[in-house]
Amino acid sequence: xVHLLESGGGLGQPGGSLRLSCVVSGVTxxxxxxxxxxxxxxxxxxxxxxxxxxxxxxxxxxxxxxxxTISRDNxxxxxxxxxxxxxxxxxxxxxxxxxxxxxxxxxCFATSDYWGQGTVVTVSS
Amino acid sequence: xxxxxxxxATLCLSPGERATLSCRASETVNSMYLSWYQHKPGxxxxxxxxxxxxxxxxxxxxxxxxxxxxxxxxxISSLQPEDSAVYYCQQDYKLTxxxxxxxxxxxxx
Numbered sequence: 001x002v003h004l005l006e007s008g009g010g011l012g013q014p015g016g017s018l019r020l021s022c023v024v025s026g027v028t029x030x031x032x033x034x035x036x037x038x039x040x041x042x043x044x045x046x047x048x049x050x051x052x053x054x055x056x057x058x059x060x061x062x063x064x065x066x067x068x069t070i071s072r073d074n075x076x077x078x079x080x081x082x083x084x085x086x087x088x089x090x091x092x093x094x095x096x097x098x099x100x101x102x103x104x105x106x107x108c109f110a111t112s113d114y115w116g117q118g119t120v121v122t123v124s125s
Numbered sequence: 126x127x128x129x130x131x132x133x134a135t136l137c138l139s140p141g142e143r144a145t146l147s148c149r150a151s152e153t154v155n156s157m158y159l160s161w162y163q164h165k166p167g168x169x170x171x172x173x174x175x176x177x178x179x180x181x182x183x184x185x186x187x188x189x190x191x192x193x194x195x196x197x198x199x200x201i202s203s204l205q206p207e208d209s210a211v212y213y214c215q216q217d218y219k220l221t222x223x224x225x226x227x228x229x230x231x232x233x234x
Contacts, residue, residue, distance in 0.1 A: 039164075044225060045164060045225045046225065061222065061223070062222060097169075110217035111175050111215065113175075115171075
């Protein structure tokens with residue numbers, strides 16, 4: 001059974017940093033691209049970032065580009081989201097997702113067929 | 126930048142009725158990169174359709190997707206009470222800004 005578990009959320013200070021982690025089990029992690037999306041209070045879903053299976057491709061929404069960094073450690077079955085220069089508008093539930101695609105292309109994909117339950121990030125002083 | 130516009134914003138229907146949700150792109154999207162999600166409060170998103178018309182694992186047959194170019198559709202053939210949710214389309218076509226549409230809320234009377 002595929003399972004994704006996010007952690008690392010909590011209260012962050014404006015201008016501060018948080019690091020989210022997502023551990024994946026039940027699949028060969030290194031063969032899948034991974035994605036982070038978020039949902040701010042009362043808002044719809046927002047794609048945040050994706051990373052290819054090797055990490056060679058990373059891609060970001062404009063709203064987080066230059067502040068957030070996605071990375072992965074295939075030996076630990078874990079994808080990370082380093083969040084720096086936090087803003088109030090980063091307050092959201094953050095979900096990690098596993099790409100549905102497991103072919104030979106080492107590219108970024110956002111479409112995800114399994115998701116974690118989410119971790120809550122609140123940015124406030 | 127490809128913008129996805131979903132309509133209607135809200136759909137209120139009775140159990141057993143047919144629901145048709147629209148997702149219109151501001152420019153052509155390869156249907157291989159168009160997907161649909163269902164999202165319920167307090168839960169993670171659930172992938173319903175990918176490649177515009179391929180049902181994800183475990184998705185009931187009452188859900189179907191179609192379309193091409195700039196116009197895509199998600200159809201729920203016979204609404205069930207558990208289908209009450211917000212539905213989003215998403216594109217990850219080309220290295221443009223990847224977005225979700227703004228969502229269509231489906232309420233079951």
